[in-house]
Amino acid sequence: MNIFWFIPLHGDGRYLGTSRGGRPLTPEYLKQLAGAIDQLGFEGALLPTGRSCEDAWITASLLVSVTQRMKFLVAIRPGLSSPSMAARMAATFDRLSKGRLLVNVVTGGDPVELAGDGLHLDKEARYELTDEFLAVWRNVMAGNISDFDGQHLKIQGGKLLFPPVQYPYPPLYFGGSSPAAKRVAAKHVDLYLTWGEPPAQVAEKIAEVRQLAAEYGRTIRFGIRLHVIVRETEAEAWAAANNLIRHLDDETIAAAQAALERADSEGQRRMVELHGGRRENLEIYPHLWAGVGLVRGGAGTALVGNPDQVASLMQEYAALGIDTFIFSGYPHLEEAYRVAELLFPKLPLENLPKVEPSRFVSPIGEIIANDKLPTNAS
DSSP states (O other): OEEEEEOOTTOEESSSSSSTTEEOOOHHHHHHHHHHHHHHTOOEEEOOOSTTSOOHHHHHHHHHTTOSSOEEEEEEOBTTBOHHHHHHHHHHHHHHTTSOEEEEEOOOOOHHHHHHTTOOOOHHHHHHHHHHHHHHHHHHHTTOOEEEEOSSOEEEEEOOSSOOSSSSOSOEEEEOOSHHHHHHHHHHOSEEEEEOOOHHHHHHHHHHHHHHHHHTTOOOEEEEEOEEEEOSSHHHHHHHHHHHTTTOOHHHHHHHHHHHHTOOOHHHHHHHHHHTTOSTTOEEETTEEOGGGGTOSSOOOEEEEOHHHHHHHHHHHHHHTEEEEEOOOSSHHHHHHHIIIIIGGGSOOOSOOOOOOOTTSOOSSOOBTTTBOOOOOO
């Protein structure tokens, strides 16, 4: 399994839907969070994109110099930048980070936001544009000269003078639930991402995308984007889930759902269907909770339970073909530590950092009665 964390570029805090318990997204906090992700053994982190977020590329550039091993999953936006310019940005970041870039392809699913950025295409046309964009981007990143005459893009002599570290290019991640999105994924990307739907629905997506990829003579990996609320006991985990939405009122939920309804994203529609904007019956599958989606766009479900219960549901997804989990939790700094401490020991993870006892490392745990070193308790 590959476990990623999340850099909350649209804000962070202890509760959803309120400024109570919120914390400012300062450079210092971002560096603190990135340092934790880097040291705890996460594979890397997703940086979200959109007008509700600080810019992902600029933030990643800030954080790459204060980290050593974590990878940065950063978005390119077809239609908001040219494929050759996006290739130069990606290649530069990949070189300066020594090969720590992953690329998240985001077509976009909010027509209002896209219009504000100058993109006035319907959904089908946006995926046509994404298809053309990725054809040029992949060709240029592989070191070829690109001459492309498409319906949306016309490129003459597109090329990259400074190649990326990763050959032929940093891996492409992509999510989308519509037929058009699945075709783009099957044709171009390395890893297809789904939001956290119940396993049966995820299995259907995987089977469809895998079949489409086979028609292009390709194989593809799969990942899932979820929140996670893990505690030592199940009761504590459910209490934490309920506490996360304790300050939500009906007016806030209704306003959030009205904003989400304008999206033409099939994935967003499926997320909303899981809870219907209602607080009742938010556990939509054993230990899968839809409460986050009451007010949050995008990923709206969380794994909830004790370490064994959360790990068991992860293994259920893994059995379907999921090898990458992109997690988040509120607040993100504290929950990164909690996930690493409680959940990582239950998972088949490789290359976790190891802290060996030495004269240069303080005791692991607090000294007992100012006299005895702590030992592992069974």
